[in-house]
Amino acid sequence: MYLHLGQDTVIRSENILGIFDMETSTLSTSTRRYLAKSEKEGRVVNVSLEMPKSFVLCSAPQGGETVYITQISSTTLLKRTGFMEELRNVNME
Structure with a gap:
């Protein structure tokens, strides 16, 4: 399955490591440091020209991670x- 992140960006769902709310997750200094380091290393893809609302952390095919910032x-x-x-179905069983 694929997930559309905005603009022309689509990622494979199986590569998703986490989906994070930009406003609440960036309260942590460690998250801000991680995002800054990822940006410096060229592992951040901004798929929006608007104010970002979330970021998606994905495993990259060549190893490591890619951070997608989306509106x-x-x-x-x-x-x-x-x-x-899926979680609801697991909890119902």
Whole structure:
């Protein structure tokens, strides 16, 4: 399955390591440092020209990680992945 992040960017759902809300997750200094380091290393892809609402951390095919910054909210992205529905189904069993 694939997840559309905005503009012309689509990623494979199986490569997703985490989906994070930009506003709440960047309160942590360690998250801000990680994002700054990733930016410096060229591992950040900004898929939006608008104010970012979330970022998606993905495993990269060549190893390491890629950070995608998007204007789509983390809640919407989670719904699109179907991860929440899978969790509900597991909890119902």
